[in-house]
Amino acid sequence: MTRPAPSWLAHISAGLGLSALLGVLCFHFPELLTSREFREVYTEGFARSLLLFGLVAAFVLGTVSILRGRDSPVALIGVGSAALAVMLGGATVHFDPIESTAFSLGLDWFVLSLFFSALVFIPIERMLAVRPMSPLREGWRTDLAYFFMGHVLVQFVLIAVTASTSTVAAFAAFPALKAAIQSWPAWVQFLLAVFVADMTQALLHRAYHRVPFLWRFHSVHHSSRKMDWLAGSRMHLVEIVLTRSTVLLPLVVLGFSADAINAYVILVGVQAVLAHANLRIDFGWLEYVLVTPRYHHWHHARRADYVDVNYAIHLPLVDMLMGTFRRPSRGTWPEEYGVMKLETVPEGFWRQAWMPLSRHRDS
Incomplete structure (x- = not known):
């Protein structure tokens, strides 16, 4: 029935x-x-x-x-x-x-962000879906739990990231370099900040895939079997703090202005959701310039030949420099998403939160 x-x-x-x-x-x-x-x-x-x-x-x-x-x-x-x-x-x-x-x-941040994200992305994904599916698809409750925790604990994450980056940055001071960077126009600082941050994150991202201990946390993110705007929220809290601290550190050390860093943070929030969205839009040549949904979807593909490619979250140039750039045939999308060994990552928010801290599991 x-x-x-x-x-x-x-x-x-x-x-x-x-x-x-x-x-x-x-x-x-x-x-x-x-x-x-x-x-x-x-x-x-x-x-x-x-x-x-x-x-x-x-x-x-x-x-x-x-x-x-x-x-x-x-x-x-x-x-x-x-x-x-x-x-x-x-x-x-x-x-x-x-x-x-x-x-x-950050309960207010959670409520408002959820309301407006759903208001924007649910209708768009219904009209331009790669694969039509209900927002109430398999695993949506788990992803909503991650969305809730990531937003409600925003100040905790901010305090942890600020404390870690400030402590390290205090030992690495380059006054002349900082003065030079801050003398540039805000838009130039922003573009450079995006490149520096994306290169840093891509290198860390590759380490997540290659270092077994780090993969135990990152595999939670790759456990999503369905890709849409909410799937990008599935990240272990340890990974969130580690990634944001690592990415922010060079921006603080190099002395980028607060405006440039704030603009970058806004870009991260928008593109992180967009990259996972269930959108079949063909961006054509722009896929060589900016990370698009199709570009990042292939990073999540459950295929052995795509487990070590497309690490960038903003600029494909970063993957080109790292030798990990791969643009599949135009119009093609992954048939399946998730980790290669599905049994290595349990289902459900709490079981996934505990899994990396329990005994080692290869995936």
């Missing part, structure tokens, strides 16, 4: 209802649940308007789904979460002036 397809309305209702509940909690405990750096990006009025939209939509879509008899338990999660959010104050919840704290969670 064929299992009926999951109800989009029910799952959207659940997603919006739970997000609205998290949003209300952010208003109640802003010092603990919201990131100071990210609070500067949006206004209170914007947050309240988005919260109101989420509450109304969760109620309406959940009710419709329940009346249709489609995934009623899931729809009840959306309606129930929205109702609880309203009881806790809803879009009119009051909050006191925000106190300064040493550490806080």
Whole structure:
């Protein structure tokens, strides 16, 4: 007997209802649940308007789904979460002036990033998919858990990365070189920063594939059997901290301006999602200039002849210099994704988080 397809309305209702509940909690405990750096990006009025939209939509879509008899338990999660959010104050919840704290969670960053990423990429992937598939595809809950942890712990990651890079950079000072780099226009610094960072990351990326201990962490990322905008979030926390620290270090040591580094960080966020997206767009000659979805999809291909190629995340030039550039025939895509030995990486967020720390497994 064929299992009926999951109800989009029910799952959207659940997603919006739970997000609205998290949003209300952010208003109640802003010092603990919201990131100071990210609070500067949006206004209170914007947050309240988005919260109101989420509450109304969760109620309406959940009710419709329940009346249709489609995934009623899931729809009840959306309606129930929205109702609880309203009881806790809803879009009119009051909050006191925000106190300064040493550490806080980025729950606001998670909610807003998830909402707008889904709003942009789900429709695009439906229209331009390499292989049509539901956003509720196999493994989506695991990837959503990684998305949640990566965003909620953003300040922890930032503190760990800043501490490690600052400590090392303190022993490597090149005043003349820093002054020269900072005298260049911001756009020149940005382009050079992208090249330096991408070369650093590609070298580390290759080490992830060749050093067994590092592969135990990186294999989690390659365990995704489906590729879409959410799949790129599947990264072990240890790999996130190690990669960001290693990539940021030369930028700090060489003295790139804060504007150039911030612009690079924005590029990383956009291209990391785009490179994994389920988009069949043919970029033609641009695939020799920028890393595109097809270019990076082949890095994830479950094929022995592609396990040591296409390490760059921004510039194919980096792979050309490393001798790891491979551009497959135009219009071709991998038949299958994942590690070569599927049994070496377990399924589920918590089992994958523990796996690299347990006994060694070759894959």
